[in-house]
Structure formats: C-alpha cells, structure tokens
Amino acid sequence: MSAGTNLVVPVVLWGKSAPTHCISCIFLSRDQRTLVTGCHDGQICLWQVDPDTLQMIPRCLLVGHTAPILCLARVSVVSDNNYIVSSSESGEMCTWDLVDGKCREVVKLPYVHTNMQAYHMCGSDDIRLFCNGYYAEVLIMDPFSLEVLFTLSSRMSPDWICALHVLRPAKRKDDVILGLTTTGMVKVWTLQGNESKATEPHYEHESKQIRCLNALSMSCCGGNQRTVVIVCAKYWQIYDAGDFSILCSVQAPRSERWISADFLSTDRVIAWSDEGKGYMYKLPAKKLKGLVFSSVADNKEFHSAATESDTPFLYCVLAVPNDRPMSCPPAMRYHEVSRSGKVQKYLLRGDSDGAVVVWNIPEVTNSQLAQIKQEEFDKPPGMPPTMSTSLTKAWAAMQPSPVGILDQLERGGTPRVPLTASMYLPQQSRLVVGREDGSIIIVPATQTVMLHLLHGNHQQYDDWPPHQRLIGHVGRVNCLLYPHLVHPRYERAHLVSGGVDFAVCLWDLYSGTLLHRFCVHAGEITQLLVPPNNCSTRVQKCICSVASDHSVTLLGLTERKCVVLASRHLFPVVTIKWRPLDDFMIVGCSDGSVYVWQMETGHLDRVLHGISAEEVLYACDENTSTATAGDSGLANPAVHFFRGLRHRNLSAIRHATQRGIHQLQQLSHHNQQDGSLQQKGRAMPLMIQGLRTNPKDPESHILCFDIEALIVELLTEEYGAMSPGSLEAQGLINQSEYEKVFALTQSASPDAGKKIADFFGRVKDKAGDLERSLKEKDRHDLLGRVKDKAGTFERSIKEKDRHGILAKMKEGAETMQTKIQAKAESVGLRASDKSSE
C-alpha cells in the first residue's frame, strides 16, 4: 500500500439511521463504565456507561471479526483495567483496548470457543481464560498473548465440554474445574498452579455420568459450594456437588427455552430464557446441603420424591412490557458487583434490534417472600427493566442528528432515500452513490465534504454543490464499479452499476447516459469485479458480476454482451479467483465446493470438493502473491485488517474492511492481482470509503484525510502560484536546497521521496495548471475546520498540532517527514471509528 506510513485522520459520517447490531454477546466491565456488546455480524460496540445510573451511550464500534462473536471476557483482576478479549465463531480471538479501540493482539485458532471464564488461578499473576467449545478439551489461555498455556483432557469417554465452571473451594489453595460433557459426564480437574504444556496430559481426577444431555451452562454457588445449577434448554436443575445427585428441577415456561442461570444467593436462583425474560426462584431450604445449611445437612429427606413444597418457588419475573418480537434469542448476562460496600446485582440483555436492557435485581427478604406466598396470583409479580436503550434511540436522541454524506439532497421535506452503495473516484474527486430508489447520484467529493464539515456561506446556497443523477435502475442499487480505476485498459467514461432489478447498467460517467443494460442474471446483483490484467484480450474488456441466484457472468463492456454465464452453482458464491494463464475462472461457494470455469469457452471444467477444492483455491493465492510482491495474497480480510491495526496502517485497515464487508455480502473481494495498479500514483489527500456492517444497512462513510498528501498538495499549489522571481528570492530553487530536501527524503518512505521529487519538479517547471477544484483558501479552511468536526467524533489529534505541522511545512518542507512520523507515533491512530456522542 502506498499510503502505508502516512498520517491519516478518519472521520465517520454515520448517516441518519443507526447501523444494525444484532447482539450475540453482552458484557459489563467491573467498574461499570463500559458495556460491550458483540453482534452476529462480527462487530463489537462499546457503550459508555454511567456507573451509578447505568445510563449508556454508544461510543465506539470495533470492526475486525468476520463471524458472530460468541464470547467476551475480561483480562485482568484489576477492576478498571481497560482491556477485553473477544472470540468469534470462526476461531478468531482479539484483545481490545477499550480506551482507544485498538486491537492489541489477535490469533486464529482451530478451536472455536463457546464459553470463556476469566479466572485468577493460583500460581499465576493475573487472569487466565478457561475455554470450552467445539472440541474435547479445556484450554487455558493467557488473555494478553492469547497463547494456549495448557490443556485439560479427559480419560473417561472424552467429548465436547458444553459447560464449565472454575472455582476455588473454601480454605483450599488449589483450583477445581468442573466440566460437563454433551453426553452428561461430569468431570473434575484439580490444578496446583504449576501446570504447563510440559506436564501434559492433565486428566480429570473424577468423573460421573449424570442424566443431563446437551447442557448449556453450569455454575456453582459462591456462598455454598455444595450446590450447582445446571441448565438445559428444557429444564434447570440443582445438584449436590458432593455426589452429583439431583436436588430439584424446574421446567422451562411454555414455548420458552432456558439459556442460563446463576445463583443470586445461597438459596436464590435467577434463570433466563430465550424470550428474554428473567425468572427468580427461591430454593427449598430443606433440599440444600453444605455448611450454610448445616442444620439440615445430610437429612434423610433429600433423596425423597419432591412434594409440592419442595420445588423452587418462582417469586418474580423480569420482563420487558410490550416486548417486540425478536428475530433471534437475546444475549443475557448476570452481573454482580460490590460498589462502596454494597453488592449490586444486575441482569443485562442485548437483543436483535441493538437494544440493551438492564434490570436492577430487587432484594426480596424472606418475610417479603412469605407475604408473596400468601397472596393468590395467576402470574408471579413482574418487574420492568430499570434502564433500556438502543442504538436507534441513541441516534434519535442526538442533536443535531448524525450527518450523512448526501444530506444536502434531503432538504425541503423530500423523503429520505437510504444510500446503498458508494464509490469514490479519486482522479475525478467525485463520489458516486447508489440509493434505494434506484437513482445514482454523482457529486464533487470535496464540496460535499465541505458542506457537512465546514461552516460558511456555501451552506446557504441552494442546490450546491451541483450533482448529477443517473436514472436507470428499478429498485435498490447494490454495487458500483469504475473499472478504469482498477486498470487503465478500461474506458475512462465507463461506470458500471448492479441493482436489485437483476440488471447490470453501463453508464457514460461524463454525459450521464445509460449505454447498455445487461439483463442476464436471475437474481439481484451482489457484486461487480474486474478480472486480472493477463487474461485473454476478450476477457480483459469484461467485468465480472455476481448475483444472488448464485450465477457469475463476464460482461463485455465494448461488445455489450454477456461473454460467459457461469450458473448452476448450488450455493451462494463466496470467492472468485483467477488463473488467467490457464484461462480459468475459479468460483468458490459457501459450502466449500469449487467450480472451475473456462473463460474463453464458458465450459465448466470441473467441480471440486473437500481438500482438493481448498488446494485449488490456495494455489490461486500462491500465483497472485508473487504478483503483489510481499503481500501474502488473499488471506482472510481479517488477517489483513489485524496486520493493519498492528502497524497502524490505515489504508490496509480500510482495504481490509472493504474486503471484509464484501465478504459479508457473501463474496470476498476479488483477487487483487491488480492491487499494485489500483494503488498506483500518489496517495490521495481525501479518500471516501463506504462502511456497512450488514448488507441490510444503509451505508455510512469514512472520510480519510491523508495529512501528508494534503500538505504536499498544498505546497505544490503554493509554490506553483509563485513566479520564478519570487522562488529565486526565497532561495528555493538553488541546488543546495534541492539536495537538502533530497537528503531528507532519502531515509523516508520511497513514496514520500517520490512525492517530494515530483513536487520540486513541478516547482521548477512552473507547471501552473493544477487541476484543483478547490481554491487554496478553501483548503486551508478545510484543514482548520475539519478538526472542529472531527472533535465531535472524539478524534485524538490536537488542532494546535496540526496547525503546527502546517506552519513548519510552509517554512521549508525540510522537516516534513520527521515531523509527520513523530506525530503519527504520538497520535496513535485509532482503528475504530467512534460513533458520535
């Protein structure tokens, strides 16, 4: 990436509607200042919480995972520690910094965790993660390095561990791990604290078969470790930890299924169901055993058949009045914390609409309970949540509401049309946006950005900046492509769009006319791609389009017809790779099958499954990695993304996000054989990147201001405006000055060197024609004011610094590279894009 070392300031224009956030996982930090929600699309939202009132606002969206987040855990015993670990369904694990949203560590394991318990085990300095999931062991991991420290295995009928609880028995120094397999085998491991990989295998010390299949969770009572609650979908049960005999059992309410349960106190249990309700129970005291209940300990009754009074008593239901139907079971978690000597208990819930609900769990004394028991009621007393919010509510509450990039078109009461696709043309400095109503809008990018970020007279103009409107699609525009940007072999004027109306439209960008409409697919167009440059001449003039009917076509832009129609794929198309030398287009589907098509003839060469399919796809990557020099071809976008995060390489992050999002739309970005071409030339002072977390969302936009490119641009203009005389007077064109700058740029990136050489060349030649659409004055204005707006997005760069850099640059350009690098270091770009306050 050419923009690798540059200081880039991202600003997000979220638009009027909140992103979808179908919560799969929820977590509240110990200090109650941050709530973390993971969603099915792989994003993580950080909410800033008032620790006293629990009012919260969304603060930050962490992008990186490519699959649903399955579990979240803290990393330290310190309560205000600002890190968190997340784990996804594809085996990715990340450690995030909650303050600046940076990803500190990432791994991809072949093990997928369904549950992680953060536990401070003896003999270690801090938290260890005890993980179980789609594998037959228990993994103990370091939350910071994300290394597997050691594993626990089973001797007796090993199987997946579906529930796990780690605890330290009272008055003992060792840790006990209770595990329950899917087939209902309880296992107990005891750890001394000196375990490591070298001392493996660690087998269980005891195991016992109980009648409990496919359990969902298990937890031990903190106050009375002899009782354990085990939750299955249809019932939850209390067991005696001594011999794992069953003490009592509660069926799930009609048409509901239990998700999990926990102990509120020694004789109170809270269980929650997939309908998003919490149920609070009082356990029958005479059934319980252990020190706390020593008066009834070992009484003979406890193995006797349960009578009416022996069953747990439901005394309160936590429910949301008039709850909307949800599209999937909500994520819920019981949270207990002691603040200023008082224990507070909460039940948290995050649902498919991005809504967060908190119940403050009431303390009900035994006498109150007795009263409740006296009363006759059909339904137990219910309790509404103490706090409820959602992304949508937070968006609605914002004044002024979050800016969208085409808001200027919505003045004067015209209904809002959601944006569905966008593309930035850096060469023309134009932004092309497709919308839900089928129109495509082309606007000058800088003016549009000015309109939203800068205050001034221009905001009073009607109908400014001018826009161009392409009408041709019926219904939503799904994707846009400007092939010339990918490779210059394509016509400069050609713009391609794909829509929900099954059509691919070819436009003349300059005249705004519809040149051709390809109607060859039988499903909405989901993706448009460009084949690599070394294909046959006929294919070189084609673009590749993918539709939701699982078909792929090559469409000839000059001959205006479909060259290849590759259909018959049974599953959605996920990747397209190329073997141009063999004339193969390789289509990878979501079920792992691979279809090899001959491009010239349109014949299906072969269909592959399993390992051979993987190998063929992998072989394509090997071919391309030589072409893209150093960049390891097309690994998972997340891998690139994380690499970008670690190196603070925003353009890599941008690129990876783009690819990740394409993958979300069921198609990974096409193979980047032309990657180097796409990135050719100088870095652009402004890049606009569409952002969508879910294919159903309207698009948000990230504006990436490349400060270095901007400074070079400004200097070019400033010197370009000078006469040769004034240049001479300032001593800018004598040889020593040139060499000084040249020497300075030696150590810097080759990119910057090229840019400066380029700029000096221009100064010398007095090439005055700068093709700039913006007046220099406006640009200064922009740079200064960008900050003001960026501030509302909690950017961490001080305005003063930026002006400081600018002034210094103007003096002589000599300290440019060093300054910028220093700043880039100190500023520490954040990868996440904060939502507005």
Added chain:
Amino acid sequence: MADIDKDESDSLQVEFEWLLRKEVHAVLAQLQNILQECGRRFPVPLFGTDGPQKQDKFVLTTPPDQLKCIVSVMGDNITQAEITLKVQRQQNVIYRTSIQNDSPWKLQQVQDAGNHLQHALQHIDSVDPDYSFRSSEEVLHLLGDILGCLQRGRTSLIVPRKRTIDDLMKSRNMRSLVPNLPEDLAISFYIQSHKLVLAVYHLSTVHGNLKFDTFQAECSVPWISEVLVLFTVALQLCQQLKDKICVFSQYKDFSATSTNTAAVVW
C-alpha cells in the same frame, strides 16, 4: 396498470405468508427427518440413545507391501490395529506396531461431526410445530444457524485438520501404539471424505534440514459416504429455503402481520 401492480403485490404477500406459515415448517420437518436418518448412520449413539456401538473391520494396504494395516473400528475409536510398514530407504527393515483394546486411537472427526449434527437438530427442535414465524429475519437467522452447524459437521469429515508433525508425534493417540515406533516415524489415522486414511511420516535430516517422506493407505468406509450424502442433501434443502425467503426479503415492507399495507418496492 396500478391494478396489476396491486394484484401482484397482493399475491406475493399471500405467497410470502404461505411460505412463513406452512413451507418453513414443512421443510424443517423434512430436514429433521434427514438429519435423524443421518444420525442413525453414525456408529456412535447420538441424541442420548444408548444404542450399541457398531463395529467395523477394514484392511488398508499400499502395494507392494509397503504398508499394511488391519483395523477394527468401534464407534469413533480404533480399538484394534495391526500395522506393518517398510520405509523407503530401508526396504529390508519391517516395522510392526499395534493398537490394543485398552488404549484405543480416537477418531475425533467422527465425534465432532456427530456433535455438530446434534446442534443442528437442537436448532430445529427449538421451533415448536405450532409456532408462527413473524418475519423473514427470524427464519433467516434460524436457517443460518442450521446451515452453520451442517457446514461445520460436514467439513470436519471431509477436511481433516492440519497438524504439525510435532503435534502429531506428541499426540495422545501416538502413545496408544504398542510397541512404540522409532523416533523418526509417526503415523496418523484420519478421515477424509468417505475414506479412512492411514498416513506414515518418516522424518530425516538432509543437510541439517528436517524433511519427511509420507505415504498412505486408505479404505472406503460405507457409513461415512451415506452420512456425507445426507449432510449434503440437508444443506441443499436448507439453502433452497433460505434462497426462497431471501427473494421475499427484497421487499422491505413485507411481514407476516401487515397484510394490507404491503407494497412492492419496485
């Protein structure tokens, strides 16, 4: 013109409701049958049934006598095996080893596939037969979950997990060999598609670099090909339903309750 649009939109709405109310349940029932059938082919008891574990005997050979192995498979364990092998460079040395009943070689892939299958069935079970779906998102979510389980289950059989030679050497399964193989030899049993494969890795150092030769013998396991077919049929059925629902989710305003207000967007 407007009437035609209205008619079409009305009939689409009716079709959509039929899809949500009737077709989804019908397909789920069909899926359940297929998956239960699939589960029955597994040699290990699934869904808590205490059926007897099935036993199979296979012979794996590579001509000419380089590798010969007779295995007994009980459930997901190789309970007995007699292995004789010759290494390329020492053709006259014959190595013999065996697996005994008391310390079987576990085929984790079988258990993984079975567990993923059970998860898929649990997702189907979580829908009550009289439940009425309210939105396409709800169904898509459910189908996404089921597809995920089936996909993982099938993949665990057809794409064996790659492991480093070091992991293999240290694996618990390697310790069940009696007598132990020399230190430069490792073997591995795994399943790839419908085949049981025995791979032999022979380590050697050439100019200071560690290299390994590998050769393998395989045999077809009938129950796995049946299971794979059923997995594939279930995946396709599930995907087809998902595609149908997706067609309707293009129309944003559609939901099962808003019978009269539905309008076609395009």
